Amino acid sequence: MARESQVSITVIRRLPIYHRYLGDLLKKGINRISSQELSNLTGFTASQIRQDLNNFGGFGQQGYGYNVEDLHRELGKILGLDQQYNVVVAGAVNLGHAITLYRGFKEAGFNIVGVFDKNPDNPRYAGRNLEVKHLDGLEDFIKNNNVHIGVITTAKELAQEVADIYVRCGIKAIWNFATIDLAVPEDVALENVRLSESLYTLSYYLRNRENIQD
Amino acid sequence: MARESQVSITVIRRLPIYHRYLGDLLKKGINRISSQELSNLTGFTASQIRQDLNNFGGFGQQGYGYNVEDLHRELGKILGLDQQYNVVVAGAVNLGHAITLYRGFKEAGFNIVGVFDKNPDNPRYAGRNLEVKHLDGLEDFIKNNNVHIGVITTAKELAQEVADIYVRCGIKAIWNFATIDLAVPEDVALENVRLSESLYTLSYYLRNRENIQD
DNA sequence: GAGTTTTTTGAATATTATTAACATTATTTG
DNA sequence: CAAATAATGTTAATAATATTCAAAAAACTC
Numbered sequence A, B: 001m002a003r004e005s006q007v008s009i010t011v012i013r014r015l016p017i018y019h020r021y022l023g024d025l026l027k028k029g030i031n032r033i034s035s036q037e038l039s040n041l042t043g044f045t046a047s048q049i050r051q052d053l054n055n056f057g058g059f060g061q062q063g064y065g066y067n068v069e070d071l072h073r074e075l076g077k078i079l080g081l082d083q084q085y086n087v088v089v090a091g092a093v094n095l096g097h098a099i100t101l102y103r104g105f106k107e108a109g110f111n112i113v114g115v116f117d118k119n120p121d122n123p124r125y126a127g128r129n130l131e132v133k134h135l136d137g138l139e140d141f142i143k144n145n146n147v148h149i150g151v152i153t154t155a156k157e158l159a160q161e162v163a164d165i166y167v168r169c170g171i172k173a174i175w176n177f178a179t180i181d182l183a184v185p186e187d188v189a190l191e192n193v194r195l196s197e198s199l200y201t202l203s204y205y206l207r208n209r210e211n212i213q214d
Numbered sequence C: 001g002a003g004t005t006t007t008t009t010g011a012a013t014a015t016t017a018t019t020a021a022c023a024t025t026a027t028t029t030g
Numbered sequence D: 001c002a003a004a005t006a007a008t009g010t011t012a013a014t015a016a017t018a019t020t021c022a023a024a025a026a027a028c029t030c
Helices: A009-027 A036-043 A046-054 A067-077 A095-101 A102-108 A135-145 A154-167 A195-213 B009-027 B033-043 B046-054 B068-078 B095-102 B103-106 B134-142 B155-168 B195-213
Strands: A085-090 A110-117 A150-154 A173-176 A189-194 B085-090 B110-117 B147-154 B173-176 B189-192
Touching: A009 A046, A009 B155, A009 B195, A036 A046, A036 B085, A046 B195, A067 B068, A067 B195, A085 A135, A085 A154, A095 A110, A095 B095, A102 A110, A102 B195, A110 A135, A135 A154, A150 A154, A150 B110, A150 B195, A154 A173, A173 B195, A189 B134, A189 B195, A195 B068, A195 B103, A195 B147, A195 B173, B009 B033, B009 B046, B009 B068, B009 B147, B033 B046, B085 B095, B085 B134, B103 B110, B110 B134, B134 B155, B147 B155, B155 B173
Parallel strands: A085 A110, A085 A150, A150 A173, A173 A189, B085 B110, B085 B147, B147 B173, B173 B189
Antiparallel strands: none
């Protein structure tokens, strides 16, 4: 049906932050909050918060504010956190390993159903509670399981190959950690996590500091 | 010295991408490129690339384009990649572990000089080439070593405590992976890597797709 | 070597995002 | 129950970002 007018990605990226703070409030038993109070917590302006939320409907009540539980639940729905996802991870070394073992994702409904690597018998995995399958089996596995999200934590040389498998198998969401720009069709969502580039902004800052002191 | 007029963070975050592509070109032996060709590679518009670069000076030559080697080197300088940094990692589990072992950072001049954890004798580390020190020694270590960047990959409950140590010891750049908003003084650069929130944008997309198909 | 083409520059314009203002509505208080 | 207060949703203003376009410089081409 008529898709609600395209909301910009900058707004979308703030939603998880609101969601997280609302979750914290919920745990503390606070069940009412104003945009101003949320502003104090998050650092975004109250006006921006109201504007962001109003992209998705009027969740607040004039003279009262927002009901924490309701808003948390609604944001969860908007973000798709009210359902379960099956996730496969390609590349079990370092990052892939870390992501596979991180409990937070499972708690949020992202279930890692398969982990694949070119070297599944790598001694690194010995004695660890982690079954790693050979990458050769990735395609069949996806075809036989209902996989929603594909993670790429391989070396960058392998990344496009893995992405092609994901696309071929109909996966519509790819979470890419390889330092390479992948080519995927338009209808596939690609979220790149560029760790190096994030780190470089820190060195930019450090360098800039020094210049100022000249 | 007159600080070159503040360049926006959105521009800064594109620089490493340009830098990376230029490095690739360099390896291929290509030594000349136009903004249009860079646009084809990176997906940013040619005019945006030119505008971005002109924030830092006119690197291009009209009628010719940009010299790949020069531009790569200049961007490296701007990003502070022409020098070495000493990095400590607090939190050696999962992500901290992955980051410590990732070779790319060392190649870029980021040397991990210390890794700390609350449980340095964790059996996870047995047999691995990774000396993990107890977190209690973090402060002394930083004071006795010239540390430029502090990484936080601890549980979120510990994160602010670690950040406080970093700040107290004069570290001016913090790379935070914990899912929490840290409080640090203004002159300390804080770069947050929010993995969960990045993942949630994918589930947002998946949810949105379904709505469209209604 | 003159003319044509290429390509950057830099300024002007357009677009997008953020912040501020305000009218409206619910709640609370006396 | 009426007035005062609080806080939203919406519209308007401002700021930030991206694009377009005319001009100028360099490099080809014949």
